[in-house]
Amino acid sequence: MTSFAMEWYLIALMLFVGFYGMLASRSIVRQLIGLEIVSKAAMLALISAGALSDNLVYAQALLLTMIVIEVVVVAAGLALLVKTFRINGTADIWRLDSLKG
Amino acid sequence: MKDYSALLFALTVFFSLWAVMARKLLTSAIMLALVSVCVSLIFFDFGAPWAGVFELSVCAGLITVLFIGAVSLIRSDEEKRPEGRAAFLALPLAAAIFAIAGWFYLPAFFTELADWVRPGNGRATLGQALWELRRPDLLGQILMLAAGVFVIKSVFPRRNEK
Numbered sequence: 001m002t003s004f005a006m007e008w009y010l011i012a013l014m015l016f017v018g019f020y021g022m023l024a025s026r027s028i029v030r031q032l033i034g035l036e037i038v039s040k041a042a043m044l045a046l047i048s049a050g051a052l053s054d055n056l057v058y059a060q061a062l063l064l065t066m067i068v069i070e071v072v073v074v075a076a077g078l079a080l081l082v083k084t085f086r087i088n089g090t091a092d093i094w095r096l097d098s099l100k101g
Numbered sequence: 102m103k104d105y106s107a108l109l110f111a112l113t114v115f116f117s118l119w120a121v122m123a124r125k126l127l128t129s130a131i132m133l134a135l136v137s138v139c140v141s142l143i144f145f146d147f148g149a150p151w152a153g154v155f156e157l158s159v160c161a162g163l164i165t166v167l168f169i170g171a172v173s174l175i176r177s178d179e180e181k182r183p184e185g186r187a188a189f190l191a192l193p194l195a196a197a198i199f200a201i202a203g204w205f206y207l208p209a210f211f212t213e214l215a216d217w218v219r220p221g222n223g224r225a226t227l228g229q230a231l232w233e234l235r236r237p238d239l240l241g242q243i244l245m246l247a248a249g250v251f252v253i254k255s256v257f258p259r260r261n262e263k
Binding site: 009089 | 129238
């Protein structure tokens with residue numbers, strides 16, 4: 001087995017763990033942690049593919065954009081968490097619909 | 102795959118499992134930071150130092166601080182209404198089933214995928230890539246940051262005195 005295949009196999013395992021965490025929990029924090037794990041797996045895949053094709057520079061440039069997007073998504077998600085916790089007193093993701101209107 | 106790199110990948114998967122399975126949210130947040138540290142070390146190992154530095158400072162630093170702040174806010178709710186543990190305790194079993202089933206298909210598929218690669222020249226510097234070749238990305242980043250500020254502003258509007 002090639003090194004690339006082994007790396008991507010472990011990345012696929014990490015993706016599975018992240019998605020499982022998002023599916024198994026109703027807490028907004030755990031959902032975001034699952035999303036972060038999925039995002040880390042995607043970053044590893046990007047850099048691994050960049051290294052394979054000798055295009056690490058472009059992969060890094062793309063990854064910087066990805067990190068900025070990740071930070072904004074997490075900040076927005078945690079802002080929603082704080083808001084819903086103030087209104088409902090719980091971090092249950094199914095109570096987010098109470099924020100509508 | 103080098104031993105050092107394989108160890109880092111294995112640690113990343115292990116800390117991911119721990120982050121999802123941890124009973125306390127604070128432990129989950131800290132494990133996520135350790136995942137970020139391992140990922141940044143992998144980036145350094147790949148020869149991508151800029152990605153490693155950003156990952157270490159932003160993801161392992163800033164995002165962990167945000168998570169720990171949020172966890173400390175909802176800690177009372179976590180203690181009052183703990184989640185059922187059955188789904189989390191089943192994760193190692195589910196991950197093992199996925200790993201065993203995937204072992205027969207995924208490596209062969211990824212090996213074939215690697216055969217399709219078209220090698221690049223790899224000569225540009227990161228400065229050239231960021232400031233010349235991928236300049237529109239910077240506009241996208243600025244717009245994303247503005248969108249984040251807008252979301253936070255709309256989620257927490259200024260309170261009306263009346």
